Amino acid sequence: QSALTQPASVSGSPGQSITISCTGTSTDVGGYNYVSWYQKHPGKAPKLVIYDVSNRPSGVSNRFSGSKSGNTASLTISGLQGEDEADYYCSSYTGSSTLVFGGGTKVTVL
Amino acid sequence: EVQLVESGGGLVQPGGSLRLSCAASGFNFNIYGMSWVRQAPGKGLEWVSVISESGDDTFYANSVLGRFTLSRDNSKNTLYLQINSLRAEDTAIYYCAKKGLSSSWLWVYDYWGQGTLVTVSS
Numbered sequence: 486q487s488a489l490t491q492p493a494s495v496s497g498s499p500g501q502s503i504t505i506s507c508t509g510t511s512t513d514v515g516g517y518n519y520v521s522w523y524q525k526h527p528g529k530a531p532k533l534v535i536y537d538v539s540n541r542p543s544g545v546s547n548r549f550s551g552s553k554s555g556n557t558a559s560l561t562i563s564g565l566q567g568e569d570e571a572d573y574y575c576s577s578y579t580g581s582s583t584l585v586f587g588g589g590t591k592v593t594v595l
Numbered sequence: 596e597v598q599l600v601e602s603g604g605g606l607v608q609p610g611g612s613l614r615l616s617c618a619a620s621g622f623n624f625n626i627y628g629m630s631w632v633r634q635a636p637g638k639g640l641e642w643v644s645v646i647s648e649s650g651d652d653t654f655y656a657n658s659v660l661g662r663f664t665l666s667r668d669n670s671k672n673t674l675y676l677q678i679n680s681l682r683a684e685d686t687a688i689y690y691c692a693k694k695g696l697s698s699s700w701l702w703v704y705d706y707w708g709q710g711t712l713v714t715v716s717s
Contacts, residue, residue, distance in 0.1 A: 488639070519699040523640070530707035531632075531640065532689060536697050542705060574640050578702040582654040586632075589639040 489514065489575055489587035496593040502563040504589045507575030508556060513585055515556035519578035521552060522560045526571045534573075535560060544584075562592070570594045597621040597706045599691050603645030611681050615711055617674040617691030625649075625669035628694035628701040631676050633687035634710075643689070644676065645701045654701070659685075681715045688712050 490508040497503040507514065514520055522535040534543050535551035538558060548563045553576075558577070562569055575587040603615040617629070625686055630645040644665040646654045653665045664677040688710040695705025 517699075519697070519702050521697075521703050526639070530709055531692075531704075532707075533695055533703065533705045536695060536703040536705075537699065540697075544696065572639075576640075576642070576702075578699055579617055583656060584630075584642040584645070584702050586640045 487585070489577060489585055491573075491575060491587040491590045493588070494591045494593065496595055497562075497565045498595045499567065500567055501565050502561060503565060503592065505560045505562075505573055505575075505592070507558040507560070507577075507587045509558075509577055509585070510556055512581075513577040513579045514553065514558050516580055517578045518553070519559040520551070520553060521576045523574045523576065524569075524571045525574065528542075532572065565594055567594050597652070597693065599693060599706060599708035601689065601691050601708045601711035604689065604713045605712045606716065608683055609682060609715055611715070612677070612679045613681065613713060615676040615678065615689055615691075615713070616707060617676075618673065619672045619691075622693065622706075624672040629667060629674045630692045630694065630701070630704055631665065631674075631689055632660050632692055632704070632707075633685075633689045633713075635684070635687040638687075641687070645694075646674070648694075648703065652701075678713070681713075683715050686713060686715045 523531040631643040692704035693706040697703035
């Protein structure tokens with residue numbers, strides 16, 4: 486159960502778009518459409534922002550979008566805002582009845 | 596309003612045991628899978644375990660297999676995690692989480708508690 490690979494940090498200016506990648510293998514990200522993304526602010530509980538690759542839960546801003554190509558999933562945040570500054574984690578079902586998270590990406594709003 | 600409140604964390608010596616609890620309210624507990632996810636200090640999220648809505652199926656990360664036991668009492672709307680043979684690397688905030696809307700069975704979590712801290716140290 487190796488962690489999915491995410492960039493350690495991504496930054497952007499307010500109003501810009503950023504994309505966070507999440508790379509796995511054919512036995513997790515590439516094998517199932519069960520990729521989720523979570524936003525986590527320090528000291529707070531994680532918040533689900535994308536599930537099943539590209540679905541947004543009710544109440545989550547449409548500035549958040551997800552996609553997948555092969556073994557790599559991506560989270561795009563458009564119209565970057567200060568409140569988006571947080572850590573972001575991807576997760577994927579692995580096919581062996583387990584879940585694996587990515588190492589996390591720190592998003593900085595410049 | 597969905598609420599998940601964890602308890603039972605604390606300081607324990609290596610080799611010791613703890614039982615974590617997660618009290619759920621605001622939703623029909625017995626029709627949702629539930630999970631535990633942990634975060635070690637300065638580290639990322641790590642999935643620990645999940646249990647089906649009935650409690651008949653449980654799954655564990657390799658790192659805790661054989662040492663952790665997940666259970667639930669649907670009559671009390673409460674989730675439990677029995678953790679034995681604790682190691683320093685089990686030190687983390689432990690979050691319980693509710694299975695969310697998804698075509699997957701148990702693998703997406705839409706509500707999370709605030710967590711309970713487990714510290715393993717002599």
